Amino acid sequence: MPEIGSSISKPNLADKIYDITNIKSYISLLLDLDRLNYDSWKELFKTHCIGYNVFDHLEGTPKSDVNSNEWKTVDNIVKQWIYGSLSQQVLQSIITIDATVAEVWKAIEDLFHENKEAKAIELDDELRTLTIGDSLVMEYCTHIKSIYDLLANIGALVPERNLVIYAINSLSPKFAHVSTTIRC
Incomplete structure (x- = not known):
């Protein structure tokens, strides 16, 4: 000491x-x-x-x-x-x-x-063409969020408005009432 x-x-x-x-x-x-x-x-x-x-x-x-x-x-x-x-x-x-x-x-x-650029194009395309299919809503939203985060990591930010549009456009017909409500 x-x-x-x-x-x-x-x-x-x-x-x-x-x-x-x-x-x-x-x-x-x-x-x-x-x-x-x-x-x-x-x-x-x-x-x-x-x-x-x-x-x-x-x-x-x-x-x-x-x-x-x-x-x-x-x-x-x-x-x-x-x-x-x-x-x-x-x-x-x-x-x-x-x-x-x-x-x-x-x-x-x-x-x-x-x-970076090639990956941004690939991820953006995946985000635009993603469909809910048989996924649960939570799984679908989590997948959208993960793609959004990957794009943000490489500086290719997706405006929130576009993200909402992509998400509701890719819902199946059984969610028509939800997408109509969101669009209003």
């Missing part, structure tokens, strides 16, 4: 990055192509790196000599963090031998941005 009046030294922030062995304890969101959660994952990962003062590695703008052993070690630790927060599919798509963190970060961004 420290004596009264003595100061307790705080661990150096730079030393704390060496203690992180399981990034999922800090960033529980796994980056996945199917979930379209890139923007959320990016924000969490970026915030974590800023908090540990290693964001310069993501940007590729080093504060120190990139040839130093310390810089290379930290760069590889941050790269391990990234790899530990990716789905197997994303990891296999971006992994490159001897890449820096900045190169990996850019590869991930490119992967998600190149698929």
